[in-house]
Amino acid sequence: MNVQKFISMKGKQPIVLITAYDAPFARIVNEAGVDAILVGDSLANNVLGFSDTLPATMDDMIRHTQAVRRGAPDAFIIGDMPFLSYQCSQDEAIRNAGRFLKEGGANAVKLEGGSSFAPLIRRMVESGIPVMGHLGLTPQSVNVFGGYRVQGKDENTARKLLEDAKALEEAGVFAIVLEMVVEEVAKQITESVNVPTIGIGSGRYCDGQVLVLHDALGLNPAFLPKFAKRYANLYEISLKAISQYVEEVRTREFPSEENVFRLGGN
Ligand SMILES: Nc1nc(=O)c2c([nH]1)NC[C@@H]1CN(c3ccc(C(=O)N[C@@H](CCC(=O)O)C(=O)O)cc3)CN21
Numbered sequence: 050m051n052v053q054k055f056i057s058m059k060g061k062q063p064i065v066l067i068t069a070y071d072a073p074f075a076r077i078v079n080e081a082g083v084d085a086i087l088v089g090d091s092l093a094n095n096v097l098g099f100s101d102t103l104p105a106t107m108d109d110m111i112r113h114t115q116a117v118r119r120g121a122p123d124a125f126i127i128g129d130m131p132f133l134s135y136q137c138s139q140d141e142a143i144r145n146a147g148r149f150l151k152e153g154g155a156n157a158v159k160l161e162g163g164s165s166f167a168p169l170i171r172r173m174v175e176s177g178i179p180v181m182g183h184l185g186l187t188p189q190s191v192n193v194f195g196g197y198r199v200q201g202k203d204e205n206t207a208r209k210l211l212e213d214a215k216a217l218e219e220a221g222v223f224a225i226v227l228e229m230v231v232e233e234v235a236k237q238i239t240e241s242v243n244v245p246t247i248g249i250g251s252g253r254y255c256d257g258q259v260l261v262l263h264d265a266l267g268l269n270p271a272f273l274p275k276f277a278k279r280y281a282n283l284y285e286i287s288l289k290a291i292s293q294y295v296e297e298v299r300t301r302e303f304p305s306e307e308n309v310f311r312l313g314g315n
């Protein structure tokens with residue numbers, strides 16, 4: 050996979066992305082054959098225990114991008130730029146984006162935002178950093194939105210989304226994530242730009258889909274967004290497994306003869 054192949058898949062074959070945050074899961078999703086792995090800033094809520102994505106730092110993201118790279122040496126990896134790593138100044142943004150490639154081992158970065166980020170994105174691409182855009186519900190702006198709401202419900206916001214998508218394409222992004230955009234608007238955007246759209250909660254007509262790993266695997270029993278699908282219930286499976294371990298230590302069933310080292314034996 051590379052950015053040109055990504056672009057060439059538009060309209061031909063659905064593009065499959067999923068998030069991963071560590072080496073063992075990166076190995077699993079890579080072996081399952083996803084087209085790319087997103088090291089999301091949703092690291093903050095899914096792995097670090099925060100309630101939103103805002104606390105993720107550059108150092109967090111680099112450390113976990115490195116872990117994903119070690120678990121999936123040949124995967125196409127996209128690093129998600131965390132809150133305030135690219136909003137303060139263009140120079141700082143380019144340096145931080147570059148860290149994902151130089152230190153993290155990522156192949157590209159993603160950042161949230163519309164046409165006002167087009168000049169920055171153009172500079173990044175001209176500097177040799179492939180950029181994925183992210184429009185619609187941009188979780189780093191949850192405090193401005195006042196919640197996680199569907200985007201593009203009226204004519205004005207739908208038009209703004211379309212204009213933003215065209216501005217990002219013009220700036221040189223290789224793909225655009227559309228998050229929680231009403232299906233009709235996501236379809237229109239998909240038909241109006243020449244780069245692939247990757248949907249999450251944005252319906253059936255995007256060029257690809259991205260899902261949060263912990264949602265797909267059912268690792269969070271408390272919450273599942275309406276747009277997500279649980280393909281397994283790892284919370285229950287894990288709970289059952291560890292409960293059995295607890296029980297077996299207490300009953301001295303574990304460790305058993307096969308787990309022990311003895312004098313003169315093996
Ligand atoms: N585990 C996880 N899954 C995600 O999809 C995800 C993250 N984390 N973190 C980053 C963002 C935040 N996202 C979110 C967060 C909350 C809702 C939510 O509260 N949805 C409600 C209400 C939707 C509505 O207003 O209609 C839902 O029931 O889906 C949705 C997406 C999507 N992203």
Ligand SMILES: CC(C)C(=O)C(=O)O
Binds near residue numbers: 090092226
């Ligand atoms: C939901 C995806 C697109 C994301 O940005 C993340 O996981 O951080």
Ligand SMILES: [Mg+2]
Binds near residue numbers: 089090091
């Ligand atoms: Mg994100």
